[in-house]
Amino acid sequence: MQKSAPRATLTTEAIETLLQAATRRAKELDIRIHIAITDASAELVGFLSFEGAPKLAATTARHKAFTAVATGMSTLEWKQYTDSIPAEEQKIIDGVEGYIAADGGLPVVEQGLVLGGIGISGADQERDADVAHFALAALDA
Numbered sequence: 001m002q003k004s005a006p007r008a009t010l011t012t013e014a015i016e017t018l019l020q021a022a023t024r025r026a027k028e029l030d031i032r033i034h035i036a037i038t039d040a041s042a043e044l045v046g047f048l049s050f051e052g053a054p055k056l057a058a059t060t061a062r063h064k065a066f067t068a069v070a071t072g073m074s075t076l077e078w079k080q081y082t083d084s085i086p087a088e089e090q091k092i093i094d095g096v097e098g099y100i101a102a103d104g105g106l107p108v109v110e111q112g113l114v115l116g117g118i119g120i121s122g123a124d125q126e127r128d129a130d131v132a133h134f135a136l137a138a139l140d141a
Contacts, residue, residue, distance in 0.1 A: 009040040010108060010116040014139055018108075018118050019046050021138030025131045026050065026120075033122030033131060034061035040115055042069040050122065057121035064105025064119025064128075066098045072114050075105030076129065104128030106136050 010018075015037050022035045032053040037046030042065070049058060064075050071078050079101035082093055093099060103125035108115045118135055120128040 006113065007040060008110065008113045008115050010037070010045065014108070014115070015046040017138050018135045019048055022118065022120060022131050022135040023048060025134040026123075029123070029127055029130065031123040031127055031131075033120055033128065034058045035131075035135075036061040036065040036119040036121075038062075038065040038069050038117045038119075040069065040113070042066045042117070045116070053122040060100060060102070060121035061104075061119040063098055063100040064102065064121060064132075065117040066119070067100050068105040068107040068117030068119065069114055070099065072107055072109070074103075074107070075100060075119070076103040078105075079103065102128075104132055106132045108136065108139065 018037050019035055026033050032050040034053050034057050035048045039045045044062060067075050067078055082090060082101045104121055105117060105119040107117050118132050120131045
């Protein structure tokens, strides 16, 4: 029996890159958002709020980052999954705190390992997702 499994998490440099790239893209889009970065354990390791971003969206950003790490999929994929399941199963999922089915959250994956997640909230879901994808792309630049 194997007693260990490989694990990895975001570096400080990766966290900084995600925050900086997301900030830059939000400014280009002229939107006020919250940016949440979680590590591989879904613990918050980076957070930035724009002045005037909706207060409720701060929690949503954290939940998007959490969902991306916990599921290993984008929050849009999670939404598509939850939309496809029977109502009884949906009730079970709705009872678990922290999961959110709304576009704007992405896992950060390297060599098959989920390193962390990014969650963006404060604009509409399309622009939240745009910022998240832009930030994720910055890690590979």
